[in-house]
Amino acid sequence: MVWIQGSGMAEAHPVGFRWVMKAKERGAKIIHVDPHYSRTSALADLYAPIRAGSDIAFLGGLIHHIIETDAYFKDYVVNYTNAATIVNEEFKDTEDLEGYFSGYDPETGTYDRSSWMYEGGEVASAAGQREHSTQAFSDRTGAGMMMGNVESDETLQHPRCVFQLLKKHYARYTPEMVEQVCGIPRETFLEIADTLIANSGRERTGMLVYAVGWTQHSTGVQMIRGGAIVQLLLGNVGRPGGGVMAMRGHASIQGSSDIPTLYELLPGYLPMPRAREGEVTLQDYVDRGGSARGWWANFDKYIVSLCKAWFGDNATPENDFGFPWLPKISGNHSHFTTMMRAMDGGLDGLFVMGQNPAVGSQHSGLQRRALGHLKWLVVRDLADLETARFWKDSQEVKGGEIRTEDIQTEVFLMPAAGHVEKEGHFTNTQRLLQWRDKALDPPGDARSELHFMHHLAKRVLAHYAGSTDDKDWPLRNLHWDYSEHGQHAEPNAEDVLREINGYEVATGRHLSGFTELEADGTTACGCWIYSGCFADGVNQTRRRNPGNLDDPEGGWVSPEWAWAWPANRRILYNRASADPDGKPWSERKKYVWWDEEEGKWTGYDVPDFPAPKRPDYKAADDAVGMDAISGDDPFMMMADGRAWLYSPSGLLDGPMPTHYEPFESPVDNLLYPKVPANPAALVWDRNDNPLNPPRDPRYPVVASTFRLTEHHTAGPMSRNLPWLAELQPEMFAEIDPMLAAKRGIEDGGWMCIVTERAEIEARAKVTHRVRPLEIAGRTVHQISLPWHWGSHTTSEQGVTGDTTNDLIALSGDPNVSIEDKAFSCNVRAGRRHNSSTARLAHAVDNELKLSGDHGAEEPEKAGQRGDSQHPPELEDE
Amino acid sequence: MSARSPLGEIAVRKPGAQRMGFFTDTTVCIGCKACEVACKQWNDLPADGSEFRKGGSYDHTGTLSAATWRHVRFVEALAPSPALQREAEAALARGIGGNVPNIPAAGGMPSVEALGGAGGGVAEHEMVDLVGIAETEAQPQMDRWLFMSDVCKHCTNAGCLDACPTGALVRTEFETVILQPDVCNGCGYCIPSCPFGVIDRDPYDGRAAKCTLCYDRLEDGLEPACAKACPTDSIQFGPYDELVETAKGRVVALHEKGIETAYLYGAGDAPEQQIAGNLGAFFLLTEPPERFGLPAQADSPIQENAPVATATGLAAAALAVAGTVASMLIAHRRARR
Amino acid sequence: MGESHRPKGFKRLRGLPVVGRAADWGMGPHAVSKNTKTAGSRIAGLKATESVCPYCAVGCGQIVYTRDGELVDIEGNPNSPINQGTLCPKGSASRQLIQQPGRLTKVKYRRPGGTEWEELDLETAMDMIAERVIRAREDHWQTHDEHGWKVDRTMGFAHLGGATLDNEENYLIKKFFSAMGAVQIENQARI
DSSP states (O other): OEEEEEOOOHHHOOHHHHHHHHHTTOOOOOEEEESSHHHHHHOOOOEEEEOOOOHHHHHHHHHHHHHHHTTTTTHHHHBBBBBTTBBBOOOOOOOTBTTTTTOOOOOEEOOOOGSSSBTOOOSSSSSSOOOOOOOHHHHOOTTOOOTTOOOTTSSOOOOBBBBHHHEEEEEEEHHHHHHHOOOOOOOHHHHHHHHHHHHOOSOOOOOOEOOOHHHSSHHHHHHHHHHHHHHHHOSSSSSSSSEEEEEOOOOHHHHHHHHHTTTTGGGGGEOOOOSSOOOHHHHHHHHHOOBBBBBGHHHHHHHHHHHHHHGGGGTTTTTTTGGGSSBBBBBBBHHHHHHHHHHHHOEEEEESSSSOOHHHHSSHHHHHHHEEEOEEEEESSSOOOOTTHHHHOOOOHTSSSSOOOGOOOOOEEEEOOOSSSSEEEETTTSSSSEEEOOOOSSSSTTHHHHHHHHHHHHHHHHHHHHOOOOGGGHHHHHHOOOOOTTTEEEEEEHHHHHHHHEEEEEOOOOSGGGOOSSSSSSSEEEEETTTTTGGSSSHHHHHHGOOOOTTTTTGGGGGTBBBBBTTOHHHHGGGGGGGGGBBBBBBOOEEEEEEETTTTTEEEEEEOTTTOTTTTTTOOOOOBBBBGTTTTTTOOOOOOSSSSSEEEEEEEESSSSOOBBBOOOOOSSSOTOOBBBOTTTTEEOTTTTTOTTTTTOOEEEEEEEEEOOOOOOOOOTTTTOHHTTTTTTTTEEEHHHHHHHHOOOOOOOOEEESSSOOEEEEEEEEESSOEEETTTOOOOOOOOOOOOOOOOOTTTTTTOOGGGGGGGEEEOOOTTBBBOOEEEEEEEEESSSSSSTTTHHHHHHHHTSSSSSSSSSHHHHHTOOOGGGGOOOOOOO | EEEETTTOEEOOOOOOOEEEEEEEEEOOOOOOOOOHHHHHHHTTTOOOOOOOOOSSOOOOSSSSSSEEEEEEEEEEEEEEHHHHHHHHHHHHTTTTTTTTOOOOOOBBBBBHHHHHHHOOOOOGGGSSOOHHHHEEEEEEEEEEEEEEEEEEOOSOOOHHHHHHHOOOEEEEETOEEEEEETTTTOOOOOOHHOOTTOOOOOOOTTOOOOOOOOHHHHHTTOOOOHHHHHOOOOEEEHHHHHHHHHHHHHHHHHHHTTTTTTTTEEOOOOOGOOOOSSBEEEEEEEOOOOOOOSSSOOHHHHHHHHHHHHHHHHHHHHHHHHEEEEHHHHHHHHHHH | OOOOOSSOOOHHHHHHTHHHHHHTTSSSSGGGOHHHTTTTOTTTTTTTEEEOOSEEEEEEEEEEEEEETTTEEEEETTOOTTTTOOOHHHHHTTTHHTOOTOOOOEEEEOOOSSSOOOOOOOHHHHHHHHHHHHHHHHHHHHETTTTTTTEEEEOOEEEOOOTTHHHHHHHOOOOOOHHHHOOOOGGGGGO
C-alpha cells in the first residue's frame, strides 16, 4: 500500500512514481488524499479530495480510528514507541484547555514546554524565549533528557501514559468530524482507514509519501508528525515497504540540508552556536547539544572534527579548535526575516545562486520590492531571470509603481555552469549521494559555483592575510587548500569531498566512517554524517554497480549503487524490521535480523544498530552513551531509544498534532472554536504583509498551489525551454464548474485571483477534477494554482505569466519557518487592469497611515485601489 | 539492401531483422509527456508553438504533427449523469464531436473531450457547456482521467506508403514505415491516406514528417527514444510477436483484476476485424477508441478500393513528376540568390 | 508478421503486366535513399559520461553524449536502479537546458540607477564583488547583539542558494561565509 498525501508524486516525481506503478501492478493499493485531483489521483485506487489545510483533522481521525478499533500493531507500539511512557502530571491537553496545551503565553505567542515532559524527565536547559526555529538543539533531538527515572506502564492503561493521552487528545476526531472539517465523506474516510490497517502488521507494510503539500502550512511540521504517528501505530517505520517518504523537490535539496546553507545549522545537523549571556564556549556548546544517552553522546567528536576541517592546524585544544570565533545566531535569520531586513534597508548585499525568489518565494511582490533596497545583488544562473532583472521589467516597474532609475541596487548576473559542465554530487530524496562526472566545458565565462566560491575566497583571504584584528581570526586561519586544474583554475571537487569525508590529521588517511571520529583534534571531518563517502580513498558516491535487482534476497537494495548516508544505510532505524528478539516480524518482510551464530546484526542492508549489541541486552539505569540503549530499542538517535508518538520536547507548538485552521480560512475551527489558527505560528505583522481576515466574506474561496510535471519550480529551468514551454504554455487556475458558473468564468477564458496582497490573472481551466466540498453544512469552493510562471523568458518560444506567489502572505510554521500555502482568495472573470501587486503598493505607500491592524480595512480604502481590484460582490456561498 | 516486401512495397531488407513495434498500455500511462519530449530531443524537432488550448485538459500540443511524433491525449471522463447523457446525445444530434460515433449507453462515461470533439483545441462554439451542466446537475463527479500516448501506427496495410508516389515512404527491415525526407517532394498524398491523421507537412519545407520508430536508433540496436524514456513503461518496444503476446497477457491480467473493459486496439484481432491489417504500434485501451481520437475501423484507402487507388496512384505519379520539377526549379532559384 | 487474409487489391494489381509497372512508377528499390541505407544513431561511438538529472530529487541517472566537447544527447542511464534508463519530460529536455536560447556566457552588470544591462569581464566582476562583500562585512560587523551577548558576526550580506547546487559547492559556501562571520545563509530547502 502506498498512501500519498501532501504530494502529487506522479506529477512532481514521475520517475519515482515508476515504482509506485510497479507496486500497483503487483497488487499494492494506491491512496491519494489531496485538494487537487492531479495525475497522481488519476492513477490511485482511492482518491479523496480534502480541504486544503485540514490534514491534521484527517490524520487525527486515522489515529482515533486505529485506536478505537484496536487495530494498532501492539508488539511494535509497546516495545518500540513511547506509548507506555508516563507524562508529567502538570501536562494539560487541548481537550482540557479548549485548544491550547499547558504553558501557553498569549503575550509572546509561545509555549513554556516544561509541563510536556515525561514524569521524572527533565530538559537539561530551558529554552523559554521565543526564537523562531532556533530552539536548543537538545530540544530537537531529545538529547539531554534525564531518563533514569522515567516511568512507564506496558499495559498502556495508566491515564497519563502516552497511549491514553493520544486516545483522549483525538477522542473527538471521529469520522463524522473528519467529514465536517475536511469535506471527505465518512464512507471514503473509513475505506481509506481500513485499507491502511489491512495493509499493515507483521506480514504487510505500507508507506506514506508526502511533500511540500504538507510542509508548507502554519502547522506543517505537525502534519508530518501526524503522519509519523499513524505509521508508528501501524508498525510501518524501519521496515521494507514502510516509512514516511519525504519527496524532496530539487536535485540536491536533501544535500542542502545535510551540508546546509541554512542559518541555524552547521554540517551534519549540528546546531549553529547561539548567542547567550557570557562566552559561548566549546564545552558549553557540547553540554547543551550533546546527550548523556544515545548516539548524540558523540556530539563533541563531530563539532571538534568540523573545526579541524575548517581551521586545520590552527585549530588546537588550547584555542578550543577555533570554535569561539564562529559567528553566533540570535533569533530568526531565515530567508523571510532577512528579506524583510532588506526591505527595511538593513541589508547591503545578497548572493542568489540558482534561485529565483522574485517568483519562487511567497509574497513575491514584496520580495521584488525588497531586492530594490539592497546596495548590491549577485545572481548566478544559466540565463537571465526575474530575480536578476527585477529593476527592469517587473510587474511593479511595468505598472509604474517603481521607476527603474530610482532603484540604486547594483546587480551582477554571473553565468553559471550546468549540471553536465562540472563535477560534484547531489544527494537525492532517499539520501543517496550520487556523483556526476563532467561531460563538457561550460561556455564562455560560465563557471561552477565551486569556482566562484573558491576564487572569491582567495581574493578575500588575500585581503585579510596581514590583518591582526581578532575578528579576522577565522579568515587568517581558514584551511583552504584545494588543488586547481584546467585553464580556468577550477578547484578539484573531489578534494572538497575528501574533506567532507574526513581524514586522520597526522597521516591524511581517509576515514572509513564517523565511528572513527575523535574529539581530541586527531581527526578532521567536514560533515560527520557523510563520513565514509570517500572511505579507502575511493569516491564511494561514484559507485555504479546496480547489482541484481531481481535477486529476491534483497537484490533491490542495490547497496553498491552510489552511497547513502549514514554509513551506506538505505533504510533508517532498520533494527525495527525485526521483533524485540531480533527475528524478522515475518519472512515476507525480513530485512535486518540478529544472527545468533555470528553474534551480530545482519541482513540485506547495513544494520542501523551497533552490530554486536544483543537483542536481549538491557541497559542499566545509570548507563551513559550508547550503553544506555537496550538491545530492543531501535530508535537509537533518541535518548530513550523509542519512536515518539508524543513529543515531550522538540516541537514549539505542541506535543501532539492538533487541528488548527490556516490563518486565512473561510471556516471556523470546529474542533476548537476559540482557537482558529495555530497559536504558536509565525506571522510577520507588517503593513506590507496584510492578511485576508479569517472568514471574511470577501475571500470565500480556498486556494492551494501545485506543481506541474512539465515545469520546474519558479520556471527558469523550464519556461525558457521550448520543448517544455509548449506543453504548458500559460498560467492557469483550476476551478470547478459551479464556481465558474457563479462568477461567469468560462473554460479557457481569463480570470483573476484576488487576495489582500495581489491580483493575478490566469486562464481558467474549468474542470470537474476540482470539486466543491461540503464543509459543516455549506459549500466551500477550492481552486488550485500552479506556480511556475513569471514575467520574463529568454526565449522567443519561452513562456511568461503571472506569479502565484504574489498572492500569498508571509506566515509560517514556528518550528522551521516554512511558509503557509493554504490561503483564502476570491476569483472573478476577466483580466487584471493594473500590475499584480498594485494593492501592495498601496500598503507600502501608506505604511504610516495604516495601523498594525492588518487586513481589517474600511471600504473607502479598498475603493481607492480602483474597481478592478475590488473583489466582486458575493452572494451567500 | 532493399527489395519488395511480400506486399510489393518498397522495403529495406536486412538478414536477421524481424518486425519490431510499440505496445502502448494506457492503463499505466501517467500523462507526463516524457515521450513527447524524448522524441523531440532525439529527432531534434522544434516546438510547435506555445498555444493554450481550451477543452483539451492538459493537452496543449493538440495533435500529432510534423514536429510532434508522439502526442499524449487527456480524457476527463465523468461519472454517469443523466444531464450529461442528455447533453451528450444533443451534442451528437448537432453533429458535434468529429468522428465520435457513439456515446456509451447509460452506465458508460462520456468524456469531456469526446463530447467536445476528438483532440484538443476544439472551437469554442463546439464546446460542451460544462457550466450549464454544472448548474442543472448537482455535482457531476469526475470519474477517471485517462492518458494515452499516440503515435504513428506503422500499419501492416499502410495507407501512406500505398499512396506515396515518390517512394519517400518505405517499409524498413523492421517492417516499420518510415518517411525519407531526402526523397519526399511534399506532394502530401500520404496525408489524407492515413486513416489516423498521423502524417503532417512541415510548415517550413513542405515535406511530410512522422515517427520513424527511431529507425536510426534501431540500426544501432538502441530502443526508440520514447519507449526508453517512458517512466512507467506504458510504452513498450520489442519484437512484434513477443509484444503481442505480452499485451494479450496484460489484457487477461486486467480482466482478472476486474478491469473488464480492457482490450487491444490494433493487435490480436480476428482477420475480418483487423485494423489496417494490424498495427505495428498498437494499444491497450479501456474505453472505446473514439475516446482517444482513434477510429473504430480503419484501413489503407488502397485496400478499400483498389481500382480507384490505382487511378489515384497514376495521377499521383504524374503530379509527382510535376512536383519534382517544381522543387528542382525552386532549389535552383534559391541557389542562384 | 502473419500474412494478411484480406484481398490485397494493390498487390494483385501490381502483379498485372503494364498496369502493374505503371503502378510502380517512381518506386522500386532505388527509391531507398542513401541516407536511409546508411542510417544509424548519431551517438554511436561518442564519448558517454555518467551524470545525474538536475531537476527533482529522485536522482535519475543520465548518460551524456558528447562529440569533441559538444553536447549531442542526454538520455537516461539504463544501469541506474533508480530510473533504469527512463526520464520524465524535464529530464528528457535537459539537453535544451544546457543549450537553451539565451544561455549566459558573459557577466551582465547593472549599475545603480541603470536602465540596461552592460557586459563585464569575469575577473573584473570577481574583483568588484570581493571588494563589496568585504565592505559589507566591515560596515555591519557586530561583536555583541542588542542584549550585549557575544555574536562575532556580520549582518551586512546574506546568501540564498538553490538546491541544484552540488554538496561540494554548498560546503564551500557554508565554510567560507561562516568564516567571514555571515549568519544569514539560507537555501531553497526552507522555501
